Amino acid sequence: MQEKLRTYFLEYVDKKSFFVNKNILTHSYIPNEILHRDEQISNIAKILAPALKLEQPSNIFIYGTTGTGKSVVVNYIFKELSAINNKNLKTIYINCKLRKTSDTEYRMLAYILKELNFPVPETGLPTETLYNKLFDLINERKQILLLALDELDALIKKIGDELLYNLTRINAELTKSKITLIGISNDISFTENLDPRVKSSLSEEEIIFPPYNAIQLKDILEERAKKALKPNVFSEGVISKCAALAAQEQGDARRALDLLRVAAEIAERNEDPKITEQHVTLAEQKLELDRVVELAKLQPRHSQLVLYSIFKLFEKGADQILTGDIYDIYISLCKRNGYRFLTQRRVSDLISELDMLGLISAKVVSKGRYGRTREIKLAIAKKPFDLLKSYFSNLFEI
DNA sequence: GTCAATTCACATGAAAGAGACCACGGTCTAGTG
DNA sequence: CTAGACCGTGGTCTCTTTCATGTGAATTGACGA
Numbered sequence: 001m002q003e004k005l006r007t008y009f010l011e012y013v014d015k016k017s018f019f020v021n022k023n024i025l026t027h028s029y030i031p032n033e034i035l036h037r038d039e040q041i042s043n044i045a046k047i048l049a050p051a052l053k054l055e056q057p058s059n060i061f062i063y064g065t066t067g068t069g070k071s072v073v074v075n076y077i078f079k080e081l082s083a084i085n086n087k088n089l090k091t092i093y094i095n096c097k098l099r100k101t102s103d104t105e106y107r108m109l110a111y112i113l114k115e116l117n118f119p120v121p122e123t124g125l126p127t128e129t130l131y132n133k134l135f136d137l138i139n140e141r142k143q144i145l146l147l148a149l150d151e152l153d154a155l156i157k158k159i160g161d162e163l164l165y166n167l168t169r170i171n172a173e174l175t176k177s178k179i180t181l182i183g184i185s186n187d188i189s190f191t192e193n194l195d196p197r198v199k200s201s202l203s204e205e206e207i208i209f210p211p212y213n214a215i216q217l218k219d220i221l222e223e224r225a226k227k228a229l230k231p232n233v234f235s236e237g238v239i240s241k242c243a244a245l246a247a248q249e250q251g252d253a254r255r256a257l258d259l260l261r262v263a264a265e266i267a268e269r270n271e272d273p274k275i276t277e278q279h280v281t282l283a284e285q286k287l288e289l290d291r292v293v294e295l296a297k298l299q300p301r302h303s304q305l306v307l308y309s310i311f312k313l314f315e316k317g318a319d320q321i322l323t324g325d326i327y328d329i330y331i332s333l334c335k336r337n338g339y340r341f342l343t344q345r346r347v348s349d350l351i352s353e354l355d356m357l358g359l360i361s362a363k364v365v366s367k368g369r370y371g372r373t374r375e376i377k378l379a380i381a382k383k384p385f386d387l388l389k390s391y392f393s394n395l396f397e398i
Numbered sequence: 399g400t401c402a403a404t405t406c407a408c409a410t411g412a413a414a415g416a417g418a419c420c421a422c423g424g425t426c427t428a429g430t431g
Numbered sequence: 432c433t434a435g436a437c438c439g440t441g442g443t444c445t446c447t448t449t450c451a452t453g454t455g456a457a458t459t460g461a462c463g464a
Contacts, residue, residue: 104443104444107443107444121420121421122443122444123418123419123420123442123443123444124420124422124441124443125421125422125442126441126442126443129442300446322407322408323407323409324407324408342446342447342448343447343448344408345448346446346447348408349410349447352409364408364409365456366407366455366456366457367407367408367455367456367457368405368458369404369405369406369456369457369459370405370406370407370456370458371406371407371408371455372406372453372454372456373406
């Protein structure tokens with residue numbers, strides 16, 4: 001056995017890989033040249049350029065669906081800006097959706113402070129002191145702080161607009177320095193329930209990132225593939241197919257990159273000579289499978305119990321799954337497994353969380369005399385469903 | 399037959415509690431010279 | 432005398448409960464034709 005393993009590893013090392021640099025096909029990679037975004041780049045650059053002369057640029061609001069290059073463009077511009085002047089110009093990019101770093105007001109501030117080389121404890125201090133610290137730190141010397149908040153809609157939904165309001169307030173009080181906010185969102189409508197003061201100051205300038213079309217996606221993919229993959233390892237239609245599939249998904253370049261990367265990985269693992277369109281199809285399935293299964297496995301126990309309850313109702317062939325039905329099953333499931341069960345109020349929230357994650361689709365319907373409830377359908381394909389079912393049945397009794 | 403009132407089964411909101419984690423400052427204790 | 436242990440207070444965070452209010456159409460029942 002051990003010998004086998006060794007030869008396996010040795011062979012693995014020897015085995016030819018399709019990749020020159022796999023990193024280039026991930027979303028965190030910032031290319032030297034960004035295709036099809038010239039207009040947006042130059043617009044943003046024009047707005048931010050005054051920062052180089054220590055004049056405060058306008059706040060910017062950037063819209064665009066996922067994978068339209070918002071984050072890449074902002075990171076790219078930041079990189080260029082700080083290459084020219086990193087003494088009085090500080091750029092901070094925060095993805096609000098990433099847990100841990102920044103999903104509360106406190107953590108957000110802590111992260112910003114950390115970026116300013118002033119680490120603060122993760123907890124224990126009043127938020128107010130962090131604001132004061134931030135204020136002092138920025139005002140200490142003359143500088144411009146460019147603060148990009150990616151996935152801002154997620155943050156606002158979670159903790160409200162207090163942070164933004166306070167930041168703009170601080171800005172008004174700052175004398176020597178200024179903060180410029182760059183809000184990035186893929187949901188145009190979310191500003192509607194923003195404090196009007198925040199809204200107006202945040203959207204001094206607005207920039208829209210339209211989705212890529214299939215041709216543009218193809219360009220982008222070709223450019224990246226040239227650097228990431230060895231020459232002649234993929235057949236004709238592969239890139240086009242990735243582009244076409246991603247174009248269907250609102251021109252999501254991220255998706256296109258994922259497809260190509262995973263297709264290459266699959267081909268490599270199968271020891272196939274070339275990446276073919278078939279691998280792309282497999283990649284599409286694998287991405288979906290992984291996403292769903294990972295998501296479900298990461299859920300807290302009670303969410304899983306709720307999801308499993310929905311599974312059971314679904315299997316029983318219930319034509320409409322309602323909140324009350326789920327709750328009944330959920331309770332019996334809890335009892336049988338020795339868990340304390342949560343209130344219906346909480347379960348209702350868990351259901352809507354599962355809905356937001358896209359594991360189920362829930363619609364609030366009014367059934368007249370028979371009340372108002374959610375009608376729930378599973379939004380999971382057969383394969384991940386089966387996988388998860390066996391995962392859950394190992395986890396729980398019946 | 400028509401129309402407003404009623405009613406159901408939750409949805410949705412707000413507030414507050416529990417328990418975990420942590421910082422900070424004060425006090426106590428043991429080791430050192 | 433001092434470093435470190437220990438403690439109390441006060442802070443955040445997440446998950447949850449409690450209490451309160453909202454909601455939209457099927458149903459009901461009064462009413463008039």
